[in-house]
Amino acid sequence: MRTFLKSMAAGLMLAAAAVVAPAQAADEPTVGVVVPTLDAQFWNSYVDFMKKGAGELGVELVVLNADNKPDQMIKSLEDLVAQGVDGIIFTPYWATAVPGLTLANQSNIPVILTDTYADFAPQTEQFPNYLAFIGPSDRDAGKQMAEALFAALEPAADGKKYIAVVNGTAGTSVAIDRRAGLQDALDAHPEVVVVGEVDGNFVRDTSQTVFESLWQGNPNVQGVWAANGGTATGVMAAITGAGKVPGKDIIVVGMDLNPENIDAVEAGSLLFDIGGHWLQGGFALVTMYDHLNGHKVPAEKANIKLELLPLTQDRVAQFKADFPGGVPVYDFKAHSQTYNKDAESAVFEMKYSK
Structure with missing residues (x-):
């Protein structure tokens, strides 16, 4: 289903809400992440945002690069299972959803898929370990x-x-x-x-x-x-x-709203860009962290499609004002049910303030 999220203002209000220490947080859980390639700027932004979240939440993050190779994607997932990570977040390029979920399920490791979805919904009888999908529309x-x-x-x-x-x-x-x-x-x-x-x-x-x-x-x-x-x-x-x-x-x-493409839109070289979905990695990390701390993902909220932010030359100044450095204000603990009992979702929608 398509999930419509809070506006930027609502996100900031949530960030300002009282955040308390978790009652029984996992002792620095280890979450494995596999990305298709780190040769793409998009995936570096994705990982950087997750690293910020890992630091705020107290998560040990293990990031592996599939280097645009299907066999390396599978090997990376095998490595994470062998390491005994507590959770896995990966992007199932090259039809790797089923083998990846199977490997993790055999070891009772929960999984969140990002960016690229499988041919079946999360939380099926075959793959109860498939907690959620988070990706763009x-x-x-x-x-x-x-x-x-x-x-x-x-x-x-x-x-x-x-x-x-x-x-x-x-x-x-x-x-x-x-x-x-x-x-x-x-x-x-x-x-x-x-x-x-x-x-x-x-x-x-x-x-x-x-x-x-x-x-x-x-x-x-x-x-x-x-x-x-x-x-x-x-x-x-x-x-x-x-x-x-x-x-x-x-x-x-x-x-994608990569920094160099934002510059290209501003210069008039690129007519139109749309994105912000590299945030999906951080959203998935919060969701996984909460799951590991006993906050289950409701089935009706397990398939999240993100609405993206369009950019044209006339909106560049507003974009830079609203998102300095291209990054929205986001408090990981405020969006985590483990820290904030009133948190409704790890996800919010990027919007222009005016």
């Missing part, structure tokens, strides 16, 4: 990106608008849902023509290389729908490298 984000791109393009002489698509990691729910959002927009805009699609694997260098090849065969490209921040950065690098100006000669949209 990717389809809606993909549609918003497309609509912004289409609106910015001028029709060619034949009345059509020609775009290229650089997708993310094939087969992941993230890539599939974002592309579905693009398709929703395409269905409503028959004047838009997709000249070609490539997979950028959600990383800059691959995205740059594959877009260069696509563009060479389709010089009529007017705009690019890029599946995430690293992908958009790679596309813009390819455009610049060819002596063209991103944002002028070719319009680009992306996703």
Whole structure:
């Protein structure tokens, strides 16, 4: 289900609420985390936010990097199980949800999935250890990106608008849902023509290389729908490298709200960005911590889809005012039921103050 969360103001009010020491908190539980790659800025932001939470809550965090390799993802999960961690938070790229949950279930280790969801709901009879999913509303984000791109393009002489698509990691729910959002927009805009699609694997260098090849065969490209921040950065690098100006000669949209992409929006190189979902890691950590301290996740709140924050050039100043350094104010203890009995959710929605 889609969970709508508290506004920024409500989040700050909660942070200011009385926070008490937990009555029976776990003695520094160990939580293992596996991310798809640390070559992407997004995942570094994800991990940094979790580390901040681990410090505030008193959690030992073990972070492993799958290095964009399916077999390394499985090996990392095996390593965490062998270490006997108290909980696992991972992103099941490459259809690793079932094997990962199975490994953890055999050792009675609770799991929260982030960013990419499984083909089944949390807390099933098969996987009672699958506590929750926390991730973005990717389809809606993909549609918003497309609509912004289409609106910015001028029709060619034949009345059509020609775009290229650089997708993310094939087969992941993230890539599939974002592309579905693009398709929703395409269905409503028959004047838009997709000249070609490539997979950028959600990383800059691959995205740059594959877009260069696509563009060479389709010089009529007017705009690019890029599946995430690293992908958009790679596309813009390819455009610049060819002596063209991103944002002028070719319009680009992306996703993630990475710092360099925020700068690109401000400079006019990137038309539109949307994100904030790297917060999902910290939200998952609070949820896991509370579970380990006896606060179970209600089944009706176990499937959380985050609404994301859109960014255009005219909103950059407000974004920087509301989120200095791109990071919202967030008190991990105030959002933890272990410390604050009145806490309703670990999650809140990023919103502009005005």
